[in-house]
Amino acid sequence: MNILSIQSHVVFGHAGNSAAVFPMQCMGANVWPLHTVQFSNHTQYGHWAGMVMPEAQISELTAGIAQTGQLAQCNALLSGYIGSAAQGEHILAALQMLRAANPLAIYHCDPVMGHPLKGCIVAPGVAEFLIEKAIPEANIVSPNQLELEMIVGRSLSSLSEIVVACHEVLARGPQTILIKHLHYQSKDPACFEMLALSNDEAWLIRRPILAFDKEPVGVGDMTSALFLASLLTGKSISAALEHTTAAVYGVLLETASQSRYELAVVDARQEYTKPSHALQAIRLWPE
Numbered sequence: 001m002n003i004l005s006i007q008s009h010v011v012f013g014h015a016g017n018s019a020a021v022f023p024m025q026c027m028g029a030n031v032w033p034l035h036t037v038q039f040s041n042h043t044q045y046g047h048w049a050g051m052v053m054p055e056a057q058i059s060e061l062t063a064g065i066a067q068t069g070q071l072a073q074c075n076a077l078l079s080g081y082i083g084s085a086a087q088g089e090h091i092l093a094a095l096q097m098l099r100a101a102n103p104l105a106i107y108h109c110d111p112v113m114g115h116p117l118k119g120c121i122v123a124p125g126v127a128e129f130l131i132e133k134a135i136p137e138a139n140i141v142s143p144n145q146l147e148l149e150m151i152v153g154r155s156l157s158s159l160s161e162i163v164v165a166c167h168e169v170l171a172r173g174p175q176t177i178l179i180k181h182l183h184y185q186s187k188d189p190a191c192f193e194m195l196a197l198s199n200d201e202a203w204l205i206r207r208p209i210l211a212f213d214k215e216p217v218g219v220g221d222m223t224s225a226l227f228l229a230s231l232l233t234g235k236s237i238s239a240a241l242e243h244t245t246a247a248v249y250g251v252l253l254e255t256a257s258q259s260r261y262e263l264a265v266v267d268a269r270q271e272y273t274k275p276s277h278a279l280q281a282i283r284l285w286p287e
Contacts, residue, residue, distance in 0.1 A: 001029035001232045002073050004065075004098065006058060006091055007080030007110070007221065009035035011050075014263045015042040016081050019218030020225035022265055023247070026272040027229040032074070034061055037083045042217045043121065052083030052123075055090050062094035071101040078228055079134070080221055081112040085125035088134060095137060109138035109174075110224040113147045136173040140231070142224045144181040157185045159195075159204075163284065166197045175199070176237060180223050194223075195284075196241040202284040203238045207249045207277075210256050216263045223248055226272065238281045246275035253277075 003024055008016030017033045024031050036058070039050035065071045077098055082088050098105050111130040114122035131151050135141050149156055152165045162184060166177050179195040187193055191206040226247050230240035250271030254264040270276070 001027075001075050001229065002032065003029050003076045003078055003228065003232070004032045004034060004062070004074050004094070005078045005080075005225070006034045006036060006094065007078070007082070007112075008037045008039070009033070010039050010042050012041045013217070014222075014265045015218040016221055019221040019263060019265060020078070020080070022269070023222055023272045024225050024229045026269055027226070027233065029229050029232070032065070034058060036081060036087050044217050052087070055084060055087040058087060058090035059093040059097070062097050066097050066101060071098060074098055074102060074105055075232055076106045076108060076228060078108045078110065078225065080110045080224065081122070082126055082129075084123045085129040088126065088129040092133065092137060106139040107137060108140040108142065108224065108228045109134045110142045110221070111135060111147050111151070112220075113143075113150055135169065138174045140176045140178070140228065141169060141174045142178040142180055142220075142227065144220065145179055145183050146181075148179055159184050159186070159284075162195065163197065163202060166195070166202075167199075170197065170199055176231075178224070178227050178241070180220050194241065194245060196227075196237050196281075198237055201237060201286065203241050203281040204284050205241050205245045205279060205281040207245055207279055210252050212256065212261075214261050216252070216255055216261060218263050218265075219248060219252070222251065222263065222265070238283070241281050242279055243275065245281075246277050246279045247271045249279065250276045 010018045021031045021033050037052045039048045041048050079091050095107055113127040156162045176198050182193040192209045193206050196203045226244040230243045251268040254268035
């Protein structure tokens with residue numbers, strides 16, 4: 001596997017590429033990290049140093065890879081946090097170069113649209129770019145429920161409403177959708193749930209919620225990365241969902257055991273290939 005991963009990077013801690021690259025490498029992927037922003041630490045500390053990288057670098061660096069003749073060996077592009085809508089346009093330009101070199105390459109768009117209450121802020125125009133331009137180009141899209149609501153333009157209060165909304169997103173172009181965090185009204189508050197769908201199947205999975213004094217950042221970035229790597233290894237949607245959920249749960253257990261704020265990305269490295277817990281997905285459709 002060769003994966004071009006275009007998202008944020010923090011020098012200290014684990015978010016964006018700093019949470020995604022190593023887990024994918026442990027799963028056997030050659031990861032080509034390309035940073036949209038480079039910060040000293042993630043923004044939920046409340047203060048940070050760094051900068052949004054010049055948007056033209058994204059397409060320029062991708063073109064540089066193409067000139068080596070190696071872009072044809074790239075199996076997938078994964079995009080996450082972007083620093084501006086202009087950066088997004090260059091990501092799509094990079095995607096066009098990739099697809100020209102390898103028509104079988106897939107695009108996994110993790111549409112990070114911000115969560116101001118948690119300190120995750122995106123630039124003006126980014127959410128609109130993701131909804132209008134990036135998602136229709138994606139093969140896989142992995143929003144959380146809040147982002148799914150932004151995509152479809154309405155609140156979703158039940159699991160059945162979420163499934164309907166997912167099919168609306170699939171109708172825009174993607175073949176697979178992963179909802180990384182569900183919070184519908186009747187959900188068991190003791191469980192963390194995710195949902196994975198295609199036009200042919202729908203799967204729900206649950207794991208226990210762990211108590212943290214401060215919720216670790218980067219869990220969603222790691223989740224999207226592991227789901228993509230799992231699919232690229234040939235796993236079915238249900239198997240990829242199970243592997244991803246179990247691996248992330250193992251990382252969170254190790255993080256909690258050390259009473260850490262930052263994810264135990266390295267210490268829990270065995271979880272990426274051999275998760276210590278087995279979790280089973282529930283088929284929602286077809287029954």
